[in-house]
Amino acid sequence: MDAPLEKIADLTLAEMGKNLKEAMRMLESSQRRTEEENGKKPVSEDIPGPLQGSGQDMVSILQLVQNLMHGDEDEEPQSTRIQNIGEQGHMALLGHSLGAYISTLDKEKLRKLTTRILSDTTLWLRRIFRYENGCAYFHEEEREGLAKICRLAIHSRYEDFVVDGFDVLYNKKPVIYLSAAARPGLGQYLCNQLGLPVSCLCRVPCNTMFGSQHQMDIAFLEKLIKDDIEKGRLPLLLVASAGTAAVGHTDKIGRLKELCEQYGIWLHVEGVNLATLALGYVSSSVLAATKCDSMTLTPGPWLGLPAIPAVTLYKHDDPALTLVAGLTSNKPADKLRALPLWLSLQYLGLDGIVERIKHACQLSQRLQESLKKVDHIKILVEDELSSPVVVFRFFQELPGSDPAFKAVPVSNVAPAAIGRERDPCDALNRWLGEQLKQLVPMCGLTVMDLEVDGTCVRFSPLMTAAGLGTRGEDVDQLITCIQSKLPVLTCTLQLREEFRQEVEGTASLLYVDDPTWPGIGVVRYEHANDDNSSLKSDPEGEKIHTGLLKKLNELESDLIFKMGPEYKSMKSCIYIGMASDDVDVSELVETIAVTAREIEENSRLLENMTEVVRKGIQEAQVQLQKANEERLLEEGVLRQIPVVGSVLNWFSPVQASQKGRSFNLTAGSLESTEYTYVHKVQGTGVTPPPTPSGTRSKQRLPGQKPFKRSLRGSDAVSETSSVSHIEDLEKVEQLSSGLEHSNLEAHCPEQAPRASAPTATQTEALQNKAQHPEDDHPQVEGLERLR
Numbered sequence: 149m150d151a152p153l154e155k156i157a158d159l160t161l162a163e164m165g166k167n168l169k170e171a172m173r174m175l176e177s178s179q180r181r182t183e184e185e186n187g188k189k190p191v192s193e194d195i196p197g198p199l200q201g202s203g204q205d206m207v208s209i210l211q212l213v214q215n216l217m218h219g220d221e222d223e224e225p226q227s228t229r230i231q232n233i234g235e236q237g238h239m240a241l242l243g244h245s246l247g248a249y250i251s252t253l254d255k256e257k258l259r260k261l262t263t264r265i266l267s268d269t270t271l272w273l274r275r276i277f278r279y280e281n282g283c284a285y286f287h288e289e290e291r292e293g294l295a296k297i298c299r300l301a302i303h304s305r306y307e308d309f310v311v312d313g314f315d316v317l318y319n320k321k322p323v324i325y326l327s328a329a330a331r332p333g334l335g336q337y338l339c340n341q342l343g344l345p346v347s348c349l350c351r352v353p354c355n356t357m358f359g360s361q362h363q364m365d366i367a368f369l370e371k372l373i374k375d376d377i378e379k380g381r382l383p384l385l386l387v388a389s390a391g392t393a394a395v396g397h398t399d400k401i402g403r404l405k406e407l408c409e410q411y412g413i414w415l416h417v418e419g420v421n422l423a424t425l426a427l428g429y430v431s432s433s434v435l436a437a438t439k440c441d442s443m444t445l446t447p448g449p450w451l452g453l454p455a456i457p458a459v460t461l462y463k464h465d466d467p468a469l470t471l472v473a474g475l476t477s478n479k480p481a482d483k484l485r486a487l488p489l490w491l492s493l494q495y496l497g498l499d500g501i502v503e504r505i506k507h508a509c510q511l512s513q514r515l516q517e518s519l520k521k522v523d524h525i526k527i528l529v530e531d532e533l534s535s536p537v538v539v540f541r542f543f544q545e546l547p548g549s550d551p552a553f554k555a556v557p558v559s560n561v562a563p564a565a566i567g568r569e570r571d572p573c574d575a576l577n578r579w580l581g582e583q584l585k586q587l588v589p590m591c592g593l594t595v596m597d598l599e600v601d602g603t604c605v606r607f608s609p610l611m612t613a614a615g616l617g618t619r620g621e622d623v624d625q626l627i628t629c630i631q632s633k634l635p636v637l638t639c640t641l642q643l644r645e646e647f648r649q650e651v652e653g654t655a656s657l658l659y660v661d662d663p664t665w666p667g668i669g670v671v672r673y674e675h676a677n678d679d680n681s682s683l684k685s686d687p688e689g690e691k692i693h694t695g696l697l698k699k700l701n702e703l704e705s706d707l708i709f710k711m712g713p714e715y716k717s718m719k720s721c722i723y724i725g726m727a728s729d730d731v732d733v734s735e736l737v738e739t740i741a742v743t744a745r746e747i748e749e750n751s752r753l754l755e756n757m758t759e760v761v762r763k764g765i766q767e768a769q770v771q772l773q774k775a776n777e778e779r780l781l782e783e784g785v786l787r788q789i790p791v792v793g794s795v796l797n798w799f800s801p802v803q804a805s806q807k808g809r810s811f812n813l814t815a816g817s818l819e820s821t822e823y824t825y826v827h828k829v830q831g832t833g834v835t836p837p838p839t840p841s842g843t844r845s846k847q848r849l850p851g852q853k854p855f856k857r858s859l860r861g862s863d864a865v866s867e868t869s870s871v872s873h874i875e876d877l878e879k880v881e882q883l884s885s886g887l888e889h890s891n892l893e894a895h896c897p898e899q900a901p902r903a904s905a906p907t908a909t910q911t912e913a914l915q916n917k918a919q920h921p922e923d924d925h926p927q928v929e930g931l932e933r934l935r
Contacts, residue, residue, distance in 0.1 A: 239495045240453045243488030251481060262483035269486040272493050276501060277425040277445060278438045279461045285475045286457040286485040290446060291334060293460025294387065294416060295341040297442045298324065300464060300473035301385050301414040302342070310472065317344070322384040323376050325350045325413075327364045331393035350376070361600055362397035364388065366404065373411055385414040390437050391421030394598055395528050396537025396608065402436035418444040420610050421535060423505050451504050452614025453492045457485050508609035511623055512536040515607055518627045524634055528601055538607040541577045542637050572644055572663070574603040576637050579666035579726070580630075581605040587629045590622040636728045643668050643727055650737040657741050660714050660721050667725040668707075671737075672714060673744035686719050688751075693720040695747040696740065703739075705855050707731070729856065736855045 250261060270284040287293050303309055306316045322344070326335050328351055335349040352369045354361055373383050386408055388399045398421050408415040417437040422445055424430055425438065437443055441463055448456030462475065470476045477483070493501070515538045519525050528539040574597070581595035584605065592612030597603050607626075609618055647669040651659040660670040675692055693711050700709045700722070708725030722740065 237452070237454050239491045240456055240488040243491045244455060246491075247481075247484040247487050250484065250487070258480045262480045265490045266483045266486050269490045269493065273445065273447075273459055274461065276498070277422065277443075277461070278430075278435075279425075279443065280438075282461045282463050283470070283475070284486075285460045285462065286489070287460065288457055288485070290444065290458045291337050292341075293442075293444045293458060294334075294418070295338055296474050297414070297416055297460065297462060298338055298342055298385055300462070300469060300475060303469045303473055304414075304464075304466075305382060305384060305412075314343075321381045322348055323350050323381050324348055324384055325352050325369065325372070325386045327351075327387065327389055327392070327399065328353050329362045329364070329389060329392040329394060329397070330387060334387070362392050362395050364399045364404070366400060366407065369404075370407060373407075373413075377411075383411055383413045385416060388415060388417045388437075388440070389419045390417050390434050390443075391419030391535060391537060393419075394596060395539045395604075395606070396420060396535040397529065398431075398433045398535065401433060401440065405436060405439055408441075414442070415440045416442045416444070420446075420450075420537065420608065423450045423610050424509065424536065426502050426505050427509070447489065449611045449615065450508075451492070451496065451501060453489070454615075456489050456492065459489070504614050505610065508613045509536045511609040511613055511618060511620065512538050512607065514620060514623050515626065518623070519630075522627065522630060522634070524638060525630065528598075528604060536608070536610050539604050540607075541573070541601065541604040542580055542634070543573060544638055544641055572641060572666075575664055575666040576641065577603040577605065578664075580633055580637065583633060584626065584629055588622060588626045590616050590618050591626050592616050592618065593626075636726050639728060639730070640666070640668055640726045643731055643733055646733045647724070647737070650733050654737050654741050656745065657737065662714075662721075662723075665723055667723055668727055668731070668733075670714070670721050670723050671740060672719060672721040673740070673748075675748050690720040691751065692744055692747050693722060695751075696722060696744045699743045699747070700740070703855075707736075707855060731855050739855070 250258065253261070266284075269286075270282075273284060274280060274282055285293055285296060287296075302317075302322060305322070306320075309316050324335070324338060324344075326349060335351070336346070338344070339346055339349065350372055352364050352372065355363050355365050369386075376383055386404065388401055388404050390398050390401065392398075396419075398419065401415075401417060405415055407413075417440045421434050422437060422443060424434055443461050445459045445461065447453065447459065460475075464470055464475075467476065496504075512535075516527060516529075519527055519538070519540055524542055524544050525540050526543045528541070529535050529537060578595055581593060581603070584591075585593050585595070591607060592609075592615075594606045594608070595603065596606055612618065648659050651657045651669070651671050656674050658672045658674050660672055662670045673689070673692055673696065675689055697709055697711045706728060710723040710725070711720055712723060713719065714721045724736070
């Protein structure tokens with residue numbers, strides 16, 4: 149880039165190019181330097197300081213900008229990730245610098261230059277996107293072009309609007325028709341910009357019986373138009389979609405154009421699929437957009453160009469009305485908005501523009517073809533040829549569900565019939581989308597919530613691929629990541645119902661239905677003082693759940709346990725995470741119940757012990773004081789005098805026993821220490837109660853983690869054989885003891901009645917049984933008869 153700059157005669161332009169190159173080099177290399185410093189972020193001052201009187205050079209200012217851009221990279225590494233800007237991006241940024249420089253020219257040169265830039269850019273865009281005989285309006289805000297088009301339509305249909313203003317609209321209210329699948333907030337924005345009431349908006353529903361559920365219902369639209377005409381309203385403008393904001397569906401623009409011509413309505417088209425007009429093959433539904441009255445293009449994200457304005461192409465023959473509507477301007481600064489795009493289009497060329505759009509469409513087709521081969525993944529985009537947007541979600545039919553039911557549109561099914569199934573799938577899809585965004589950031593995935601289909605994951609390469617540099621290998625990696633997450637999703641969804649049933653069948657446990665949690669489920673332990681009617685936080689319950697979470701994490705299982713407030717309340721709950729393997733849900737629920745019960749009982753024991761110990765100390769003090777008084781009465785007053793008492797104790801010692809009191813924590817009572825001093829051992833007291841445990845204790849194999857189902861088949865057979873072998877050995881020992889007892893009775897008949905001793909044959913059979921436990925069970929029957 150240095151050699152071409154040396155050939156530029158204008159020294160200011162050459163210096164501007166060098167400064168821009170140096171500035172971009174410094175800013176783009178800052179991220180690499182930060183990584184080399186191993187997390188050491190540059191020092192930046194977030195607090196504004198006083199303006200220096202002497203000023204700073206350009207390098208210092210750029211260093212400050214660099215610090216502000218990457219100062220918080222350690223805290224939020226993803227949010228501060230700067231887009232990789234290539235040479236075409238440098239040209240776009242150079243356009244903004246050139247705009248400021250060109251504005252310093254004299255008026256005549258400035259007028260000629262801006263007119264050339266505007267006419268060239270308009271001509272190129274019209275030919276690239278097949279929109280003949282149109283004008284172009286360049287704007288920073290993407291919705292601004294539609295607002296200007298609405299103003300132009302008002303001026304065109306209301307001839308006296310310039311003079312009478314709002315009075316004309318009051319007598320015959322205009323109506324703007326928007327699809328239900330339009331981007332949120334578009335209608336409110338138009339009303340705010342035009343000064344119209346919200347009643348001027350008419351939302352057209354999408355198809356419910358036939359066709360795509362994200363396409364405008366044309367029959368219903370025609371009915372709405374006729375009703376508005378009968379009520380004395382004026383149908384003004386219709387906004388159609390060539391690629392809806394959510395899933396990329398395209399309305400039937402050809403049929404809508406015929407309807408608009410019939411009733412004199414302005415047709416405006418917008419959407420990401422308009423980018424495919426630059427390709428050699430275009431679907432008929434998108435190609436019909438070239439016949440509309442206006443369309444809005446966003447070449448910036450399509451081509452990966454930063455700070456590029458959006459463009460609205462329109463057809464109108466009255467320059468005066470376009471000037472009043474704000475679509476044209478005599479100010480050179482407004483015409484210079486096209487300068488960054490003018491430079492970038494020349495840098496890319498026609499082949500480069502088509503190649504970038506084609507590459508994005510190929511990425512979407514590659515993902516669609518791969519997702520068709522993946523089980524439990526549903527693709528929502530039906531028109532695969534015309535939409536470069538791929539929207540998919542995880543879906544699994546629950547046991548006992550009817551496949552025919554799934555084919556019925558969701559709008560025709562009662563919400564109660566699908567709410568139970570959609571909620572867990574939505575939470576799992578949100579988890580899947582977040583995981584894929586972290587694992588494959590180059591794909592630029594988006595997680596979104598649709599009114600009909602629920603939570604989905606969207607891949608729109610036309611809006612992200614050029615800026616992120618997405619390649620085909622990234623799509624293959626995305627498929628691999630999806631396949632690796634499917635076992636976790638399917639296993640978790642299958643265990644949810646079993647977990648709910650186990651919790652509902654366990655005393656003191658409450659199942660919490662949280663549709664936002666993607667794990668196995670949520671459970672809350674109900675302690676003795678729990679108030680189910682209250683939604684406030686429970687300190688005692690929070691203490692129990694904190695201890696329960698600590699105990700569960702100490703088990704070192706594959707499950708993830710978290711604690712948080714209950715859904716729609718402030719009470720603490722235990723959240724069980726995703727399951728990647730077959731989990732023994734009954735053991736999991738039983739462990740939670742038993743552990744929580746132990747924590748509650750131990751906590752209650754400690755609380756009661758404080759009061760018991762306090763009362764015990766008071767009682768011991770009273771008893772010891774009473775014992776001292778009895779000792780004084782027994783020894784007499786003379787023995788208490790210091791000198792006299794020593795003489796009396798020397799002539800006549802007192803044999804007094806050492807008496808004290810000990811507090812038994814188990815029994816909660818006072819005991820005398822006389823037994824301890826006499827026998828030199830401490831009394832055993834009362835045996836403490838056994839620690840509560842589960843109804844069944846599972847024997848785990850060495851290395852087996854908790855909550856894993858035990859293997860069936862050979863392991864169970866070997867376990868049964870070993871158990872029967874142990875039982876037989878015990879029976880042989882009993883037999884041996886019986887023989888010894890019989891011999892003893894034979895020598896001492898007067899001590900016990902004679903018992904019939906087994907024969908030698910029976911004894912030999914039992915010994916063989918003990919040595920060969922795999923034999924059949926008739927020998928056990930002989931043992932029973934022997935008993």
